Every structure is written in C-alpha cells, then in structure tokens.
Amino acid sequence: MNELTAKRNAVTELMRISPLADELAGLFAKAGHRLYLVGGSVRDALLGRLSADLDFTTDARPERILEIVRGWADGVWEAGIAFGTVGVTKRGSTLEITTFRADVYDRVSRNPEVTFGDSIEGDLRRRDFTVNAMAIDLSTKQFVDPHDGLDALRRKVLDTPATPEESFADDPLRMLRAARFVAQLGFEPAPRVVSAMTEMAGEIERITAERVQTEVSKLLLGRFPRHGLELMVDTGLAGHVLPEVAGMRLAIDEHHQHKDVYQHSLTVLEQAIALERRDDPDAGPDLVLRLAALLHDIGKPDTRRFEPGGGVSFHHHEVVGAKMARKRLRALKYPKQVIEDVGQLVFLHLRFHGYGKGEWTDSAVRRYVTDAGELLPRLHKLVRADCTTRNKRKAAALQRTYDELEERIARIQADEDLAKVRPDLDGNEIMKILGLPPGPMVGKAWKHLKELRLDRGPLDHDEAIAELRRWAEENGVAPPAL
Template identity: 75%
Template sequence: MRRAHTGGCRPCGQLVRVAPGGPVPWLLVSGPEATAVDNAAVEPLSTSPVADELAARFAAAGHRLYLVGGSVRDALLGRLSGDLDFTTDARPDRITSLLKGWADAIWDTGIAYGTVGATKRGQTVEVTTFRADAYDGVSRNPEVTFGDTVEGDLVRRDFTVNAMAYDVVNRELVDPTGGRRALRDRVLDTPATPQESFSDDPLRMLRAARFASQLGFRVAPRVREAMTAMAGELGRITAERVQAELAKLLTGADPRAGVELVVDTGLADVVLPELPAMRLEIDEHHQHKDVYQHSLVVLEQAVDLEDGPEPDLVLRLAALLHDIGKPDTRRFEEGGGVSFHHHEVVGAKMVRKRLRALKFSKEITEDVAQLVYLHLRFHGYGTGEWTDSAVRRYVTDAGHLLTRLHKLVRADCTTRNKRKANALQRTYDDLERRIERIAAEEDLKRVRPDLDGNEIMRLLGLPPGPQVGRAWKFLKELRLDRGPLDHDEAVAELLAWARAEGIEPPTGCPE
C-alpha cells in the first residue's frame, strides 16, 4: 500500500502499514503542514486512472467532483479501500449522461436517492448528487432533496469522521465539521447534535457501535448520552437494516467493544434483548460465572482462534450466544448450587427465533443454532471414555460445522485455573487425535450405510418408500456403532433386521 507518513513532518511516499486502532502518524501533524500531509494521504485515491478520468470528465462539463465519506476516512487512516464514492453538484440525470460512453457498465437502482453506480476496468464507483435530506420522523425514510454545496452535504452525514470530502480536481481536503481532529483523537461525534442526527436516522446509533468495533473508536460523551436516551427509537428500523449493522459489528476488529456499547446504552434491549438478559444477578449463596462477561470472553477467544482470511460471522454469533439459554434454565439447588440443565437445547431454540426475527439467512441461523446445541457435547467425553462409536456420532452430528465446533469448544474454556484449563485443552487435543485416527481408517465426513438404497431394494424386494428409508437408517446406525462392515456382513445384518420387521426377502436372497 502506498502511503505518506510524517518522517520529519513531510509526506515522503514511504510504504507504511497502519494497524486498526493504532496511531496514524500524519494525523498528529498540526498547523500549516497538516494540509499538505492530509492531501498526500488521500491523493493515492484521487490519482488512480479511474478517478482522474472521471474528475476530468465532470470538470469539462462544469461540475465539481469530490471523493467522500468512508473512502476519505479510510485513506487518512492508512487503509485504501477498493471502491470509490463521489459526490457532485450534478443532478442524477446529468451524472448518468456523463458516465455514458465512459463506464463499462452503469446501474441506477439508487437514482431516486441521487446515486448512480458504474464500473470501469473492474473499479466500482458511485456518484451521488449533493444531498440536503430531511426525514419524515415516522418511517425514518429520507425525503430526498438535493443540495448545492459540498459543505451542506457533509453536515447532514452521520459522524464527523465520515463528513470529509476530497476535491479531486484541486487536490484539497474539505473538512467543515472537524473530522480530521476526530480521527486523530479516535472519537465518534456527530456533525449536528446527536439528538438531531439520531432523530433523522436511529440506525446511526447502532452504526456508532459498529465503528467502535471496526475502527477502535470511542463515542463522545454526548453521543453515548443520546444513544442511551433514544435507544427505543431503534425499534422503528427494519430488521434487515439492523441485521446488516450487527453483522458488520460482529465481524469488526474488536467486536467486544461494539457489543458492550450496544448493551450498556440499552440498544440491545431493543434489537437483541437475550444478550443483556445474560447479566444474571448473583448472590453470596448461589455463586456462578457471570454469564454475560463469560460470553464476551468466549467471543474474544473465538476470534483469536480464527485462521481464515475473513472474519467468521457464524463462529462469532455462536460464541456470543452459546449460553443464551442459561437465564431461562437457571435453578437454585439445595446447598447453594446452581444448575442450567439443557440450556443448550433451550438456547438453540432461542437462537433460531431471534436470528429469524433479525432476517439472518436460513443457513446462518441453522448453523449458529446447531453450534449452540452441540457446544456442551464434548463435556461428556470425560478423560477419553467415549467409544469410537460416540466419536463417530460427534463428527456426524457436527457435519460441516466440525472445525467451527472445535474452535467454539476451545473458546468456551474461560476458567482462571490454569491446571483445569490445560487439562481441558489436552483432553480436546486427544479427541481431535482420535477423530483424525478414525477418519484415516474410514470416511467420517460421509458416514453412509455399507449398502445403498438400490441394493436395499434389490435385496428386500421393496419399491421406493418408507420401508427402504427405515432400512437405510438402520444400516447407518449400525455403521456409526461398529464402523465399516464388509459386504456379506452388511447383507446379513440387513436381512436379519428385515425379518424382525416382518419383511420377507424374495426367494433366492442370500442368507
């Protein structure tokens, strides 16, 4: 990544990597040199061939063109993003006409809101007319009106760090609301008062928590106060929009920070009430782990165990919600004990209900619910007492989620007792070795009967139907219990089962 830095307070074009949440050297510069440093930081965006060509095209037609929003913010943070967002004084129809003949493809699905999208040589761009929206206060849908100045457009945006623009033609940063200073201080504040901003669009409150997770920012005190006072307004936002923000929050660099802000301000009471419900009261007679705090630690540990190129939303949701069933299953036992019997069963049902309400996909909902349902299964392993049959069932029940289940179970160990923690990890190491050994001997990923459906029908003289299904299930259970059988043994077992079921094999069938 080509990036200016401040060695001697002068941009030098050196390659610099900036860690999320870490210091950004050029933002520490102040005074007259700050402008040069800022412009150097953003310039790589505007000097791409696509941006240059687009700027020249708009300038020739007498229009202004600015890079805006997240792309400018990320450039100043040392994180060049792939897509380019522009704003202009040109109206939507004019934008479309200027893009025609230049872009490889154009789409106008957002034209009612002033946005036209295009691609050029694989680069995606969106160009939006200056906005001066007002919200109707009921549906929270914007009443679109177009503005005439970039400053007016920026002031209506959600946070000051997103309210900066870069004049592509004149190579100048436009920052009417102090966004650069907010980036330097890593603070989320609103251009207008938080009450005005959140009244315009209550989803911005949840977006603040998302940025806390993604960027490592803290919210300004007045923003936190407004979020707490106005949390109920979030109930007016559609489930789809809420779900999108929650997913981005959970896949951020520090999801715990975002979750804590959502819970502490009361936003979770509106969109994910099962989360704050895990903050169970504990008295001196009935001690147990703080379920909510435990879940936050499990989330952090699950993130640390991820090994793919992208954050694992399914694993993170399962880690956060794995004990969601504990409040409803807590029982105080005689002698001061506390139990949570079958909380994994109750929790899986609660996960399905909540994720469906939030419009998560069926695949994500079922995967998270299954992980929650299975997360305690390992604890029956003891010190290795499981038979090979039990190990096969563990793998079969986990299916494609087995790798995630491994990570979730390991992340679920939050005891401060190092001896106990090490013992649990060694035991799980042993289980994984056994899975690998058995998998080397047989195909655990596809535990199937030793006879297929066609052979079952031939041997028993049956047409397709429920009886074939029952026979297939019997053979699968037999395979789980005893491992692979040779062909003759599988046939003998099938025929014995059939006769016990009152099914008489055809004459000539092998005994």
C-alpha cells in the same frame, strides 16, 4: 499525528488512485461542476486503508451525472438515481457519485424526502458522524472539514455533525452504525452520543430487520466486536436488537462465579476470533463462528436452577439455546444456512464435556463427527474458545483433552473416512434384499444400518445383509427367501 501530517498522508493515499479520481474530476470540471471525494473514502484515506470502492459527491444533478460519465465509465447503473446516486465501474473500481443532499426526514420511518442541496457544507452536515463528514475537493486537493472530523479521527472519537438527538431522530439506524464503527475502528463514542443512544434506543424499532441484520453482521465481523456489543447492551439498544444477549447478564455462570454469562460469552467470542485463522492463516472473519460464540449460552437464563447447597445448574441449556438462536436469527432475516449452522453449533457446543478423560467409545467419536458434519472445524474452535477459566492448570488440562479427542478423530477418519459415513448397503441393495418398493420402510432400514455403522464401524457385506434381515424380521418385513 498532527493535522498537517494527516492531511499530507491522505493526499498521498489519494494520489495512489489519482489517475482515476483526476480523470473523473476533469470530466466534471469540463462540464462546469465540482467533484469531491467524500465520507468513508476520506476517512479511510486518512487511516491509510483506501479501497477501490470510492464515494464522491457533486453539485451536478443526477441526470447531468449520467451525461458526464457515459462514454467514460466501463459500466453505469441507475438503481439509486431516485436518491441522487449514480453507480459507475472503471478499471476494476466501483464509484458512487451522489448529488449534494439536503434531505428532510419524517421521523416516523427512516425514509427521507430526498432534497438536493447546493453546497458541500450542507451535504456534510446531514452525514452520520464527523469522521464521515470530511471531503477532498478533487480540483484543488484541499480538505473540507467544517465539523472537525480530522480532530475526531485523530482522537478516535465518534460524534455527530448535528446534535446526536437530531441525527438519530432522522435515522435511528445511525445508533447501530455507531456501535458498528466502534467495533470496526476501535473508536470511543462521545458522551453525548452514548446519552442519546440510551434515551432513544427504542427508536430502532422503526428500522427493518434486514437493515438491522446488515449492521449487526458488520459489527461482528469488525476487529473489536466486543466493544460494539458492550455499547449496544449498555445503551439498551441490544434489548431491541439482540435481547437474548442483554438477558445473559442475569445468569451466573456455574463455572465462573465471579462473572456473569454475558461477560463469559464476550470472552468466548474474543477467543473464537483468535482461533479463526488457526487452520487457515489467510481466512477472513467467520460470521457463523462469531454468531455461535456470542449466542452459545443464551439458553442459560431460561434454564437456570438454584440447587440445594447453593449450586447453580443450567441443564439442557444447549437445547434451549439452539432454539432461541434460530428464532432470533430468523427474526433478523439471516439466510437459512446461517441460521441452521449457528443453531447446530450452539446445540453441539456442550457435548465435548461428556468426553471426560477419554471415556468415549469410538462410536461416540463417530457420532460427534457425523453430527457436526461440515461444521466440525468450527465446532473445534468453539469448544476450545468456551474454556475461559482463570485456573491455568484446569485450562491446560481441558485443552490437552481436546487435543486427544482431535487426534482420535483424525485416526478414525483416516481409517473410515468419517466425512462420508453411510450405511454399508445403499437404498437399491436394501430394496432388492427385502423385496421392498421405494417408500418409508426403505428409509427406516437405511437409518438403522447407518446407526449400526456409527456404533460398530464398517461391517463386511455379509454381516450387513444379516443385520438388515434381522431388522426386517423385528419390524414385520418379510424378506424374500434366500
């Protein structure tokens, strides 16, 4: 695509939402101010994927912006006004309008001393990457591109308007954003960007865990997360953000002597992504599944043992890995449910390998389903993705075996509704039969009956009562006489 065609395409995409942009530009022009579509909105327009959420910049100061948009906007919010940003909603679109910025950073935190600028060129220079440092003057539909962002976009190169050392010193989060854009857009970082990231990786420690988590999640949810992760690991950034992932390069995978566990895990991530839409073609990216795929083997370095004869073992790496995954995700301030779900998937991912050629009893199948609970569809995908052998016959055999397990699960679920496995007697019946008040013994009896249910399948009512009385006698509980 040549430059003229790219600009024409961007203007065409802009005209798709022009009634809204033109209305807003007209309001600012009438008030004596310029308005520009800027940053990611211009980049996405050039890529043909402009969303309803648009970013604008203007020479108007924040208080003046408020005066201009009030009465026109459906809604206005001022949460970012200290940083020069006014938020607006209009006909289902979300617009952010920010005064030109010329910030100065203390280079200790990432918090700038907010300074308003007077030119679009000065505003664009302070932006993170050249592909985000383009603007469209809405009054003339002309491009403003002082840092050759259009050329970088065409070449799919990620570079900075200022030197990367200057840019990353101002805001180290931009290093993670570089990895995120690589994952989202499939771009290649310029050599000088990679060099600066490598030299300055430790500066990411200045950034709060919450902001780091946001960028890591966006990276993982991108189209090419492997590329973003490889950039983080190769530059040393992962050593500060996801050290367990970088640490997997030290462990040799016992099934794939030609790969380390790190490369195996990236392959599992890619294969899990390929399976995401297997059951639901309209499903979006699954953060929990992707985190579990990336982290499923992080326990291997800590459990690696060299066996006599040259073998390598990783006994109980799923147990150690689940603890490590939960600890890392807590450090990154992920929501509690995400932490628990990922930890449980890591804990369960190896259990299928005990299935052999179908030796599991129905009891073992029930436990597999019950322990997975609502995570079962994700566990199916994770286990299938974990097969990365290049031996086609072995891979096909593993997939057939898992097909058989899923078929057995479906049959038992149809007969017993495994999603709602509960004891054959509820708590009220247990208390009545044993003459117990509410308390811990009722819970222990309930748990015992559930274990029987998993082992033997449904019990009829009389059999369940007999088993409960047998348990009571063995545990010193004297039930009322029949």
